[in-house]
Amino acid sequence: MAEAAIEIENLTKDYPYGFLQLKKKRSLEGLTMQVQSGEVFGFLGPNGAGKSTTIKLLMRLIFPTAGSARILGKPISDISMHRNIGYLPEQPYFYDYLTAAEVLDYFARFHDFAAEKRRARVAGMLKKVGLESAGQIQLRKYSKGMLQRVGLAQAILHDPEVVVLDEPMSGLDPVGRREVRDIILELKKQGKTVLFSTHILSDAEMLCDRVGVIVGGKLQGVGAPSEMVGLKAQGMEILFELSGAGESGKAVIAQATRTGDRYRLHVEESELYAAIDRLHAAGARILSVTQVKPSLEEYFMHLVAADRAQAAAVEVSGK
């Protein structure tokens, strides 16, 4: 079994609030999980679920109320651990007065690169994130998407073993999202460990070896996306075209969903061949037959709904 790159043990975070800061709101409750070395791990959850809190705790930007964490075998309080970690904050913001090349050079200096190597790495990173031609422009003139790219570049600039990305797709257009996905896949190919938080489930399904779903500060489940949602098919979907339908055709259409010129018919697996026969008889042209599996989104929505129902029940009983 692969070694754990990130080990989180009972991590809990309370935020004080109120005028005297005496009340406490629990943002993260007893989080225990591991991210294996070399895997891409997606941390999923709705806004305010505790994803960023977990990541900030790992980066020591905030401190835990209870629990501990280790990265690459070292406690997170060990500053030397940061040599091997890359971090992209959520909605990153850098010094306005610096150019992208200068900000990367500034960050590279903390990793003790020789001047020549530093320049080469900065130029390489700018090229990698598609900012080669904008590298000498001050960041005050950058769009949100461009800042996100700078953030990604500074996170991987020093070739870290573990890369932690907080909402890396946020603020990016489809092209930018694709480029970030490619970078994450490239990191995986290089054997790096990637932990990233997102609420874009299609990205997680596409990229992650495993995902962890966190809702209301509590980890609801960890596993491969396919394991999480269960492999059991939920029926079959037949995509077909039908023009000039007769009586039998109308009966079939009544059960189907229309999308443009096409129809989708959802049937149980046991009824598939009978349905195909009926469609043939009605003169339909069958375009495809696919197995319907629950998506990560459905699983995710189910967990969120369950958490909200529980919260509502607690509120009612409290009254």
Add this chain to the structure above:
Amino acid sequence: MKRAGIVALNTFREAVRDRVLYNLVFFALVMMVAAILVGQISMGIEDEVIVSLGLSAISIIGLLIAVFIGVGLVSKEMDKRTLYALLAKPLRRWEFLAGKFAGLVLTLTVNTAAMAAGLFLALYYVKHSLERTDAVVLVAVYFILLKLALVVALAMLFSCFTSPLLAILFTGGLYVAGLFVHEMRGVGSALISPALAAILQGISYLLPNFENFDVMGAAAHGRSVAGALIAQNTAYAALYSLIVLSVASAIFSQRNLR
């Protein structure tokens, strides 16, 4: 300390690009106008007026930079969240604070040195020569710089645990209080109760003593300043700043960045 140096150089670059040194234009204008007018309105004491005016301007401009930029050194990085990516690097929080402090002190040193050069130019314009006794003006400028370093440390301390506005008020308040430490120690029990006088005396020793840095009178009149005072003020400013920065570091190292 190398990492603190990296932060310091970037802080200096930030100050330069944020046009902090543009205040020098204002100072140059003040000195030019003063040099031209002073000959017409103050017969025989032109150099005294120029020195007093120049040192006052250096002190006030420096104080404004030290307080307002000093408070923003940490709070701005927290508000804009530029600190997040930085602290994920192998950089300790105290190194960040030390670097920010050193960066602003470097900025103030450059700024003060340029203003001092302007003051000497104005002095030369008025007197048509410079004398050995004018060297005491340099001592006065050095003391102003020590005072500014201490103010930066205080501004950083307050900005580590309170809002920028309150940090400005606290720093300003402490500076003003620090100008009256001798008076606080001199309040006799004839005016207030002995207990209150004792408390006031105790507080006066805790407050930063900014009065000791004021040698403007000696500089204006060409009186020399004892070497012991230079050593004492240097040691005092260094030690007091170190203590203040250590407390700031202890607070900042425990602070949650949200």
